[in-house]
Amino acid sequence: MKLELHVWRQSGQFEKGYFEKHVLDDLDEHMSVPEMLDHLNTKIIKSTGSPIAFESDCREGICGQCGFVINGDIHGPINGTTTCQIHLRSFDDGQTLFIEPFRAKAFPIKKDLVIDRSAFDRIIQAGGYIGVNTGQASEANTILINHELAEKAFDAAACIGCGACVAVCKNASAMLFTSAKVNHLSMLPQGELEASQRVTNMVNQMDEEGFGSCTYTGECEKICPQGISITNIVDLNRRWFWK
């Protein structure tokens, strides 16, 4: 299989970036996108070039480490699928691909396709937890949680922190990410007490990091690899209002 690649190269955060062209004609349709980049990098290294810096770890869609923009699509051409789970059979033989990093003010580019998503960690640090110390917990079955609520909490908790929601949003808003964590914890009885403080602190941190505001375009929900629902944002706004 043959593909013409134009891959984003940028040597540092403040350097100018550009697309670099590579033509590969010995690809296998069952390769994943990171495997294709491994293959390309081996060639580059052997011809004493500088390999493309990119990150991916689990390669099964759960760690949230990977994520590129491919021909304008966040993560790639299949909605709800991380880049590491996109295989070349999703492309046509001979197709041209433009591969670039997720772009957002709050996610500075470190090198080539590698971005800095530590802003997400700082949002969690601001309040994305339940304040329980080790040893304080009561017997687990003293807290009853009905099946639907447990499932709903799971749906919100499933976020992998990849940042696709920010990358796809024209405002580069982190509302889907933030609201999912706010709701996961605040809808559970264990997390209710800290709910108002949590939403305040997390939203303030989100603003401080330079993410944009949400205008409900709904793009985030469409591409989220874990299918996190935009109703989380509605719930967050309600909590913010009543806090």
Place this chain on the structure above:
Amino acid sequence: MLNSRIPEGPLEEKWKKYKANAQLINPANRRNYKIIVVGTGLAGASSAASLAELGFNVEVFTFHDSARRAHSVAAQGGVNAAKDYKNDGDSVWRMFYDTLKGGDFRAREANVYRLAECSMSLIDQAVAQGVPFAREYSGYLSNRSFGGVQVSRTFYARGQTGQQLLLGAYQSLMRQNDGNNLKLHTRHEMLDVITINGEAKGVTVRNLDNGEIVSHSCDALILASGGYGKIYYLSTLAMNCNATAIWRAHRKGAFMAAPSWTQFHPTSLPQLGGYQSKLTLMSESLRNDGRIWVPLSPNDQRPPNEIPEEERDYYLERRYPSFGNLAPRDISSRAAKERIDAGCGVGPMGNAVYLDFKDAIKRDGEKIIEQRYGNLFGMYQKITGTDAYKEPMMIAPAAHFSMGGLWVDYRLMSNLSGLFVLGEANFSDHGANRLGANSLLQACVDGYFIAPSTIMDYLAEKSPVKSPKMDEWDSAVIKSKSEVIDRLQNLLTIKGNTTAEEFHKELGQILYKKCGLSRNKISMQSAKNDLLILQKRFYEELLIPGSTNEINFELEKAARVEDYLEMSILIVEDALQREESCGAHFREEHQTDEGEALRNDEEFKYVSVWEFKGNNSYELHKEHLDFKFAELKNRSYK
């Protein structure tokens, strides 16, 4: 030389007694003690958060860009606890016994018992953190059963239990990360342990974003760096999982226990081509309804649906009529390999077996099967492009879990004083084979409940921080830093023509073939030879682009492969030395007429513990295992 420090007394009193006698440190004084934690998986994050809550001064390092990405995130199935919520006869004793037996009686009784004993508190802790475990309609926690046991003691959060437990631990960690009690350094890789007078006193790390090499001192060091199954290259582990932290500690004197005990998971997706970088795990739960088979005769090229019933070999049902398709992992994996080696393997590389849902669909209807496994069938389709409702899945065994690791005593401290090893990085509870859903538990129990007690006990005897005299520390730092810098520089200057990844692939192939699911003396002797040649070539032909003072993934990989190569030689040594079959360690010379593992308790009722002697040579120490409470039995699943 090896003192396992097991407290005296009856099994059920040991941990209580330890805790009751453990020394404490005055809360106001705790902040004077600095503890370094390497790793933010379940073991690292939970210990770091718990120690910071106690008031210790904690500094944490991970090579990941966020603590949330540690490979604990990928665990699917669940976590065990002896809550006996099902009233099905479970108890701490039963869980202890299942784990000990599952590990083929090659673990320490006292540790295993403590794991079971602390399992209940872990579920309480996780629920309090907001981990959304599955619930019954009544609101109570739900359980399911997992391979190798007859009770339902597994708690789960859909197919993402590891992720949810990790997020709970990660959130607790971030809550402490205010720079006051706890400081987290992401994208920092530990490359050396600093020892002074035989005690672990610090680490040297590389900042992966700019290449800066810095040393940090501590009063106690925790390594929670995870498993090293990625040494086989193709594995269910993440691309960056590695042995560097434990291997570097090993080189500084920490003993390595049973390094060759690696679990191969029977239901991974097979390798389809040479480009492949990783094997994705399919949940073992599929074996509840899927039937495993291969064509009866070798080299049968027909598509699966064209092979008539009488020309199929349901080899697990044939060999293990009572457990059938649910036989334990090591046994299922080995049985698959046996058929594949006989030429009956399927798929483009002849390296897989079928997992067929045809009969289950006929019996229960497609709808029920979809309800049970819809997401897994979807995942299978996503990865392979095949519809498993119409055609059987193809699965194959894959390197998955490291039972071996740094040797630790009952306190989880290695023979190097002050060095604690938690989670998959240590050798402690799983013996020669790990039971499903026990390792998330072990990583959590080590970190939340054991290390906080034992580390405080250890530190209480020490005066804080300034204990290394400053000049001693300074010279140790100069030495460690220059060793690290020279090592990286030397790798960079080789300038050959083979990438680190290419070496890693070759290494994996040798190990799979000659020291994998089953091993024999002749193949391992030839493996040793191959590995020494590969290692030699590595130092002559390695090619790394770029420099040390920038983001350089190739340099990171090469340093890890260098450690893997060295470790692989010890792995083979370890497997050669053990002239018996036990758990995941199957020596072809030691089997029954029916092809089952033959354990040799007379001669091998000990753990092999290795001391690094430099230059690919090692000295063997033995920790003899006493079974005072449980009766040694043969593991039979016939």
